[in-house]
Amino acid sequence: MARRDDGHASRINTHAAPWARAPERPSPRAGAARGRRPEEPQWPEGSWWSEQPGWDERGRRRRREPTRRDVRRRERDRTRRRQQRARRSAFRTEPPPAARRRDPARGSGRRPPARPRPGPKATPRRPRLPTDRIGVGALVLSAVVGLSLLGIAERTLLDGRPIGTTESVASGKGLRHPKGHATAAPGAPHRPAQRPGASGAPAAPARPDAQALTAQVRKATLAQRGAAARLAYGAAPARAPIVAATRTSDDGTWVFGTTAVPVPPGSDADPEIAFFAARWTGREWRIGLSGATAFGTLLGAMPATVMSASEARALRRYGALSAGQAAAAVNGTGPGDGLMLPWKTGTSWTMLTAGPASGRRPLSALAFAGGDGRVLASGAGRLYRFCGDGPGPALLMVVHASGVATTYDRVRSAAQLRDGSVVGRGDPLGRTGTVGACGGAPADRAEVRFDLRRGAAPVPLDGAVIGGWTFSERAKPLLGFAERGLLQVLPGGLIANLGAVPAADPPPSSPAPGGAPDAGAGPAGDPSPSATQNRSPSGANTQQ
Template sequence: MVVVAVGLALAAIVEQAVMPPSPRHPVADRRPVHAGRSHTSRPVVSRPSSSRAPVSPAVQLSRQVETVALAERSRVARRDYGVGTLSAPIVRLSRMDRARTWAFGTETIPPPRGKTVMPESSLYVAQRTRAGWQVALAGTPRFTTLLRKAPASVVPAAERPVLEKFSAAADAPLDTGLMLPWGVGQSWTLLATDDGVSGFDGGDGRVLAPGDGRIYRLCSSAAGHGLVLLIHPNGLATQYYQLSDVTKVRDGAFVKRGDYLGRTGTEQPCGGGEAPQRMVRFAIGDATGPMRLDHFQLGGWTVRETAAATFAERAGVRVDAGNPLLNFGAVPASPAPSPSKSPSPGRTPKPGSPSVRVPNVPLPGGSPDAGV
């Protein structure tokens, strides 16, 4: 018995020396040691691809609109802004159908900070296919094609005719049939700005629709500042920038001549920062952008834009930039040559030039105004 007990004790000692101690954790909890790492290195935890949140159709659309806008509009934007590098466009989604396969909205390429210019902007319509979003900007044949195919929930039937005319880039009529964008009988100061754009400010600062049309916001801030596009029945469009307290009517709504659009301001929410002077920046054009204002007729005046100055003429009377301009309403002016879409190079406006005072000019339907 002594021999057996001693044998068992020796066997236990040998087994303890040869066999490793049992692990504290299951084998399944062990993590492999990667090549080039010490035992104390933090292991790399691989996450399954399914954990990544899918990109929504709206985000995919926004990225595609940015790509198309920069591809098609960057050359013009760089020229107008005088820069080589552009910021990503501001994309605004106005409508999308329930299936998320059709969309309509606006895009704006922001001007650099410190640039007080009218932003390069456009409307777009898009269709989602297996290949992704197909985006078309206004002014292209593809825009009209998609416009006609889009469901009424995205492009209502009442808007299609004016959007098609806007995108067709037809020659704009010189006699616009529009008044100046403020109250009839009021005199506002004409301000020289960048090519193809005039500035106006005066009175109570209320900017009014110069004619009937469909309204679209191109970009805006939470405070109600923004850039507004008004497309008139003949396809001609007017733009308004540096607006504050912008009207809250829905995009695509029909507004009438004299309806409130906003107020003159200094904020430029589409880029550029704060402007040094309160005004509304006003332009006329089509889907390809603003045109030179030279020879357009507004509010009873013919606007002139030369390399040296911007001014308005009526019946032999000339009003230069920096002087008050009376709004006669939507009345025809004298015939003039066709306008050009090419900007006037080397323009050096002369604000504050002498103007001719208009004595006792009768207003439409009534009494003369002595305060011009």
């Protein structure tokens, strides 16, 4: 029997029979073809349907072949998805092998359950902490308490009290204030202390500045001793003065020390040295160098914790000594100190002076060399050190009771005594050396450079009596020598240290009238035991 064509020739509505359904889309899965009709419908011959293309192609879009662009886009999408999966799997934490369980669905033909997709939700949540439960009220309360404590601390500082000394008003106990703050009476109105620098309040005094003191002492040294240093050195000083603060008060307002103008490397002159005293006035330093009036004034007001009264008197006498007083103290016309030569009594050393080529006075560079090399104090006094206090060479000074001072330069292994220590005549000071403590040209052999000084300038050695000898200078020819009675010692000759004895020998006794002169007596007799040989630089010995 022929089938009835109850459909309408329309592409939109085919009016097909209910059983003539379009086949399902092909699927790669095995069960997708289930329910498909095994045979195609047959249309009557000569009907309109038989002349149309296959019924399964009606209403479909014709598939086109993929282009190269489509292929590249698919590959790019596939690669991007693969990279995303790799990045997500990198953050996974795989369980250890022992903790892995066998999936019961594997091998049973069933599809395994899908794993959760990695992401922020896959991260394990941390446990809740007590701070998570802090509310807005707690935060506001913390801020209020902090601001209150800050206000209390600021109020305490403005009132001038240290933090932590506040106490309950109900306790009724008085507060123990630090030194300088009075305790207010109960019930009295509180007056906050004024801050330094406020209107009507004096500013706090500045603290002493050690660097400013050093700069000021150097400036004063060059102003007062610079001209003499240039004249003695033959050139301007190449370095700044060497300043050393040897003593300072506990509060730092009083300082005592030494200063020296360094000697250039090519000069063999004695350095220009001086003491200084300084006081901090609250705004600036007031200083004075030895030889100036301010030096004695400051020493007179210096506290006993810094300098004793006896030491201050000795230094004031040294600083105020005039040239005439110094000459009388060393030439025997006035009270002297009984000075001896700076080595062991009874032994002889070589005497050296400045040469004629230097253009200076011969005795301005008096030095002694030889013997056992031990340098001794020429007289009793107080010992001071210039140009450093280390183990290197030292320039030592002994200030004697008359106000005259003896200096000893190029001394090595100096005695480690405190500045201002009392030494006696003959006490060891060190050993001879070749290098000056304050610079200058080195010596050819170990020696001790000897000189006399007062507060303002050196004391000339011409006419000085030291160790039983009188030192003198002669202009034509320019020469410095030592003499004792009829004996003379020229530069380069040996001179004996006779100790603290007068320079003149007792006059010889006159012979009896008509009698023959005895051996060893009278002008024609042998020289006195105190006579020494005069060894000239050429090596010839002459008996004076």
